[in-house]
Amino acid sequence: MRTAYKCRLYPDPDQQAMLSRTFGCVRLVWNKALAERNRTWEAEGKQTTYGEASAALTRWKRTQDFAFLKEVPSVPLQQALRHQQAAFANFFSGRAERPRFKSRSGRQTAHFARSAFRLNNGELGLARIVSPLKFVWSFEGVDLASLEPSMVVVSRDPDGRWFVTFAADTADPDPEPAIGRSVGIDLGVKDFAVTSDGQRITGPRHLDRKARNLARYQRRMARCQKGSANRIKAKAKVARAHRKIRNARADFLHKTSTRIVRDNDLIAIEDLAVANMVKNRRLAKRISDAAWGEFRRMIEYKAERAGRTLAVVDRWYPSSKTCSHCGHLLDRLDLSTRAWRCPTCRTWHDRDINAAKNILAAGRVAAGQPPGEACGADVRRQGSSLPQSAMKQEPPRARAQGVPAH
Numbered sequence: 001m002r003t004a005y006k007c008r009l010y011p012d013p014d015q016q017a018m019l020s021r022t023f024g025c026v027r028l029v030w031n032k033a034l035a036e037r038n039r040t041w042e043a044e045g046k047q048t049t050y051g052e053a054s055a056a057l058t059r060w061k062r063t064q065d066f067a068f069l070k071e072v073p074s075v076p077l078q079q080a081l082r083h084q085q086a087a088f089a090n091f092f093s094g095r096a097e098r099p100r101f102k103s104r105s106g107r108q109t110a111h112f113a114r115s116a117f118r119l120n121n122g123e124l125g126l127a128r129i130v131s132p133l134k135f136v137w138s139f140e141g142v143d144l145a146s147l148e149p150s151m152v153v154v155s156r157d158p159d160g161r162w163f164v165t166f167a168a169d170t171a172d173p174d175p176e177p178a179i180g181r182s183v184g185i186d187l188g189v190k191d192f193a194v195t196s197d198g199q200r201i202t203g204p205r206h207l208d209r210k211a212r213n214l215a216r217y218q219r220r221m222a223r224c225q226k227g228s229a230n231r232i233k234a235k236a237k238v239a240r241a242h243r244k245i246r247n248a249r250a251d252f253l254h255k256t257s258t259r260i261v262r263d264n265d266l267i268a269i270e271d272l273a274v275a276n277m278v279k280n281r282r283l284a285k286r287i288s289d290a291a292w293g294e295f296r297r298m299i300e301y302k303a304e305r306a307g308r309t310l311a312v313v314d315r316w317y318p319s320s321k322t323c324s325h326c327g328h329l330l331d332r333l334d335l336s337t338r339a340w341r342c343p344t345c346r347t348w349h350d351r352d353i354n355a356a357k358n359i360l361a362a363g364r365v366a367a368g369q370p371p372g373e374a375c376g377a378d379v380r381r382q383g384s385s386l387p388q389s390a391m392k393q394e395p396p397r398a399r400a401q402g403v404p405a406h
Helices: 013-044 050-062 067-071 074-092 206-223 229-263 284-290 292-306 351-366
Strands: 002-009 108-113 117-120 123-126 151-156 162-169 182-187 193-195 266-270 309-313 339-341 348-350 398-401
Touching: 013 050, 013 067, 013 074, 013 108, 013 151, 050 067, 050 074, 074 108, 123 151, 182 229, 182 351, 193 351, 206 229, 206 284, 229 292, 266 292, 266 351, 284 292, 292 309, 309 351, 348 351
Parallel strands: 182 266, 266 309
Antiparallel strands: 002 162, 108 151, 117 123, 151 162, 182 193, 309 398, 339 348
């Protein structure tokens, strides 16, 4: 299993100067290679290979204008070209957006492969840096002396903090013991999540709570002259405010996802199109602050490590409009309607809890289990583009990830 360990890094002034130059050269190589790729594509309609980009980097180093590229380690520059090649491969396959140019004001990174770093007795050394770098190891259960990382990533956040990440291949952890419980999760804006057992997880709305201070720092930065020392200080305060929001959000997501994975053998969630949903200007801020995509990512890798089963239900499945008691499907259900009564069985439903029960039923069927008490998984709809009955266990309805714990 591929595992990453991120630690705080405390470089001295000389090390900071060399790493800053490395960041600048990595950013220059990325932007120049990207400009060349775009120019070649527009002029000739041909894609640029990694070999061609690497050969171009060698030519740039021989010129007088870019001779300074020889002063920094060559491995991070080559890694930038490899990452750009992978980014374009993802773009052409439809898995990601088109790669963009990097800014000096954003997060800076440099990747060092095995030939460009050494880790001996807990001391980290990088190419072109004489003295070992000081960092704080905060993983008590992992022996740093026995760690054999295949990649070291040095990064600097916009607020000025330094980090080092060790990427290593580790043994798969033992699966957690079976709990005998399953849960369906319905994500929302009013409540961050509602589970099939009736639990409501309130969203902290970190951005709303910090919006006033953040706006004040942004106004101060806007009044400063561009390029001045005061603007640099004001910009650092804005970055620190964003960092506090980001850390608080990540802390909430980690605690929530860990609790859900620990307490359930089967987790069923919806396959939400978050990128399309944020196009709604009325809900974009709330959806972005909720970080549904990051929450699902955490659920996925934590469920895999714990040996839990994750079932992803199709986004077009009418979980809110379907009666979880008898399977009746409503023709229409407005977003403002938070509760409704089934016209067939007369069962009173809370909109979100009903949806979570149907998501759980569909997830159980996808995992090869009985749907349980909810009957909504057997609903049928008309139209070629709509999902079929979950009882048929067809791929468009839901898909299960992981292996059920026994």
